[in-house]
Amino acid sequence: MSIKRSLTSVPLRLSTLAMLFFLLLGTQVYAANPEVSDSEEAISAGKSVFNANCKTCHQLDRKAVGPALRGLTDRRSIDWAKKFIRNSQALIASGDADAVGIYNEFNQLVMPNHEFLSDDDVMNLLAYIEYGDKADPAAAAATGDGAQVAGGGAGIPSEYLTIILGVLVLVLLLILIVLGLIISILTKYLKNQQLDAEDEEFINQKSDFKKLFRSDAFVIIITTLVIALVAKTAIDELYTVGVQQGYAPKQPIAFSHQLHAGQYEIECQYCHTGVELGKSANIPSANICMNCHAHIQNVGGQEGISPEIAKIYAAVDNNQPIEWVRVHNLPDLSYFNHAQHVAVGGVECQTCHGPIEEMEVVYQHSSLTMGWCIDCHRQTDIKSQGNEYYDKLVQLHSGSKDALKVKDIGGLECAKCHY
Numbered sequence: 001m002s003i004k005r006s007l008t009s010v011p012l013r014l015s016t017l018a019m020l021f022f023l024l025l026g027t028q029v030y031a032a033n034p035e036v037s038d039s040e041e042a043i044s045a046g047k048s049v050f051n052a053n054c055k056t057c058h059q060l061d062r063k064a065v066g067p068a069l070r071g072l073t074d075r076r077s078i079d080w081a082k083k084f085i086r087n088s089q090a091l092i093a094s095g096d097a098d099a100v101g102i103y104n105e106f107n108q109l110v111m112p113n114h115e116f117l118s119d120d121d122v123m124n125l126l127a128y129i130e131y132g133d134k135a136d137p138a139a140a141a142a143t144g145d146g147a148q149v150a151g152g153g154a155g156i157p158s159e160y161l162t163i164i165l166g167v168l169v170l171v172l173l174l175i176l177i178v179l180g181l182i183i184s185i186l187t188k189y190l191k192n193q194q195l196d197a198e199d200e201e202f203i204n205q206k207s208d209f210k211k212l213f214r215s216d217a218f219v220i221i222i223t224t225l226v227i228a229l230v231a232k233t234a235i236d237e238l239y240t241v242g243v244q245q246g247y248a249p250k251q252p253i254a255f256s257h258q259l260h261a262g263q264y265e266i267e268c269q270y271c272h273t274g275v276e277l278g279k280s281a282n283i284p285s286a287n288i289c290m291n292c293h294a295h296i297q298n299v300g301g302q303e304g305i306s307p308e309i310a311k312i313y314a315a316v317d318n319n320q321p322i323e324w325v326r327v328h329n330l331p332d333l334s335y336f337n338h339a340q341h342v343a344v345g346g347v348e349c350q351t352c353h354g355p356i357e358e359m360e361v362v363y364q365h366s367s368l369t370m371g372w373c374i375d376c377h378r379q380t381d382i383k384s385q386g387n388e389y390y391d392k393l394v395q396l397h398s399g400s401k402d403a404l405k406v407k408d409i410g411g412l413e414c415a416k417c418h419y
């Protein structure tokens, strides 16, 4: 084989090497704590605990209301995790630096306590957090129904991918430099040898490097890397386009649900008058505030008018509506009706909106994606008792062993949610 051919085939082998390297790193991304079980049972038991208690705020691979949880046992000890999950506030109060750090990072949102979870529960949870729901295209396709357009996008966390890509580029550069050195040493050595004409010409050419950069294999490697990077970024963006989970805009008046709906236990319907009647829940007008605030001018019986209450008076005096910033916002193409869910379906506000009565400032608790609507429609039973409308359906359905779900009354039909 001539020297020329053996040299130009090097980049091709390099690309194979790069792929192997990629695969190797990919499989080692989650090096979890060995104490955490990876048995099927533990993972699926953990999944049900997770879905019942944590899913509203956490995702495994994506930040939601709380942090992404995958890799937890890499960054924290199991003991720490147990304490934090059972009673995060106690751990934070003890001054634990990690706990205080993450608490501040998430704007001091208080995570609920889970003292009722047994040791086994927590260990199963950790198993699910480390090994559960890995992105598996085959499984996703099997459960897809084409409906989970905007469902939970798992996949390799992007920080890892960026690191892997970075390392890969570095290694490629290093190999290039070493190759360059070898070539120049070889060329020097070969100059002193007896050679035939073709090899002589090959060695004497000046542009070894230029050739290398222009070679097909090199171009392929670089293009693949660039395309992979661009595609990954684009996919990440697409999954989150329009998804505003956790969105908590500053409101024109510092109105607190924690104070009104929590501490003073004012019914949601007192202010959100439309919730059982129609599509929209309604935001109360300043007049509704005035039912109470004509008398209550500040907190705790202080002197004078609180500046926040003064804003209500100003709105009423000037006959100007208070310009509340909308938190929840579905795109126009979709139709959502409150009465259908609250009055007919019997779904609690908190199931969709989270612990509003604990919120100082309202934030968007659920993703509000189509996958979110569909998931609930797949899982939720119809409240058919005492509802004549459903008697016939239930009768027809009684051959099946499952309870009547929302999906069975057309909750997955495109036209029900899209105009």
Ligand code: HEC
Pocket: 049, 050, 053, 054, 055, 056, 057, 058, 065, 066, 067, 069, 072, 076, 081, 084, 085, 088, 102, 103, 104, 106, 107, 108, 109, 110, 111, 112, 114, 125
């Ligand atoms: C109401 C929302 C909410 C629920 C429900 C919730 N969390 Fe959290 N979680 C948070 C927030 C917010 C943080 C960030 C720390 C903070 O603000 O206290 C957090 C932090 C954590 C952390 C620390 C992560 C880290 O990287 O240090 C763990 C672990 C955790 N949660 C586990 C769980 C588990 C397990 C459950 C279910 C049993 C759960 N959480 C339920 C909101 C929630």
Ligand code: HEC
Pocket: 251, 255, 257, 260, 261, 266, 267, 268, 269, 270, 271, 272, 283, 284, 324, 325, 326, 327, 328, 329, 349, 350, 353, 356, 357, 361, 362
């Ligand atoms: C005293 C009146 C009052 C009561 C009681 C009340 N709210 Fe509200 N709510 C408001 C006002 C005013 C806003 C708009 C300002 C804001 O977002 O904080 C609002 C906003 C909201 C939003 C966000 C709306 C958006 O912009 O998307 C939700 C969700 C909500 N409330 C749910 C509830 C639930 C659930 C309850 C009962 C647990 C409740 N509210 C009780 C007055 C009230």
Ligand code: HEC
Pocket: 253, 254, 255, 256, 259, 260, 264, 266, 271, 284, 285, 286, 288, 289, 290, 291, 292, 293, 296, 297, 298, 299, 300, 301, 306, 307, 308, 309, 312
């Ligand atoms: C059913 C009675 C009721 C209604 C309706 C009501 N509030 Fe209140 N509000 C209260 C009470 C009670 C307090 C707390 C007073 C205290 O602690 O002494 C309060 C406190 C407040 C405070 C805190 C004042 C301060 O100085 O920090 C603000 C701001 C406020 N309300 C805004 C509103 C707005 C805006 C609305 C209308 C959307 C509204 N409230 C409707 C009963 C009500």
Ligand code: HEC
Pocket: 268, 269, 272, 275, 279, 280, 281, 282, 283, 328, 329, 330, 331, 336, 338, 341, 342, 347, 348, 349, 350, 351, 352, 353, 368
């Ligand atoms: C099945 C889920 C679900 C339940 C249950 C639910 N909501 Fe909503 N809520 C939504 C969605 C989705 C939106 C956004 C609607 C839109 O943008 O058209 C929303 C919007 C709102 C808004 C903003 C104003 C509006 O009407 O669009 C308020 C206020 C609100 N909800 C209050 C409540 C209250 C109070 C309850 C309980 C009595 C409740 N919601 C129950 C899903 C729900």
Ligand code: HEC
Pocket: 330, 334, 335, 336, 337, 340, 341, 344, 345, 346, 347, 351, 352, 368, 369, 372, 373, 374, 376, 377, 380, 381, 382, 383, 406, 409, 410, 411, 416, 417
């Ligand atoms: C927490 C569970 C839950 C979520 C989340 C949810 N729904 Fe529903 N939905 C229900 C239930 C329960 C019913 C059945 C009400 C009844 O008994 O008719 C229902 C019924 C419906 C229906 C009527 C279906 C029919 O065939 O009569 C529509 C339309 C609908 N939902 C739209 C939506 C949209 C749009 C979203 C997302 C923005 C959404 N839902 C999110 C629980 C949910």
Ligand code: HEC
Pocket: 146, 147, 149, 150, 242, 243, 330, 331, 334, 335, 368, 369, 370, 373, 374, 377, 411, 412, 413, 414, 415, 416, 417, 418
């Ligand atoms: C239970 C209610 C529901 C049903 C059933 C439903 N959709 Fe959606 N769809 C939504 C909601 C809500 C959104 C807005 C999601 C968002 O803003 O992220 C949406 C968004 C979309 C979008 C815009 C892309 C996107 O992710 O924003 C398309 C396209 C779409 N739906 C097609 C369909 C088709 C086709 C079907 C029938 C197979 C269907 N939908 C059934 C609720 C539904």
